[in-house]
Amino acid sequence: MRQSARLAPTDHTSRYQHRVHGRRQLRRGARDGHLSAGLTAALRAEIDRLNAIPDADDRAAEVTELYAGIDPFLDEITAIRSAALVELHEDHGYTYDRLAQLTGLTRSRVGRICQLGRDDD
Numbered sequence: 001m002r003q004s005a006r007l008a009p010t011d012h013t014s015r016y017q018h019r020v021h022g023r024r025q026l027r028r029g030a031r032d033g034h035l036s037a038g039l040t041a042a043l044r045a046e047i048d049r050l051n052a053i054p055d056a057d058d059r060a061a062e063v064t065e066l067y068a069g070i071d072p073f074l075d076e077i078t079a080i081r082s083a084a085l086v087e088l089h090e091d092h093g094y095t096y097d098r099l100a101q102l103t104g105l106t107r108s109r110v111g112r113i114c115q116l117g118r119d120d121d
Contacts (some may be wrong), residue, residue, distance in 0.1 A: 082117030089114055 035043070046066065053059040085103075088094040096114070100107040 079117075079120065082113050082120065085110060085114050086117040 050059060050062055050066070053062055085099055088099060088102075089096070094102075096107045096110045099105075099110045099114075103110065105113070
């Protein structure tokens with residue numbers, strides 16, 4: 001069974017984290033996603049580690065480092081999606097509307113991703 005990408009708050013959640021976490025769900029295009037059990041467990045362990053850092057300065061710095069460390073992986077994941085969408089559009093004749101329905105993205109977002117995917121070639 002696939003797990004939801006939304007991770008439950010930890011016991012150490014402060015009133016500030018709750019406010020920020022709640023706001024994050026309002027970003028445009030936000031929706032539930034799915035992560036493997038292994039990735040979910042690794043992220044939960046990292047979140048627990050970050051929440052256990054007592055000093056707010058150190059905690060903020062560690063989160064900044066985490067984001068910096070995740071970026072290269074997100075770039076690779078983005079490239080995989082872009083290549084797949086370009087392949088489906090150009091080689092298999094999928095329309096942007098069909099790709100939007102398949103991915104849950106907007107038609108305009110699919111178009112931008114495909115354009116970026118073609119530009120990377």
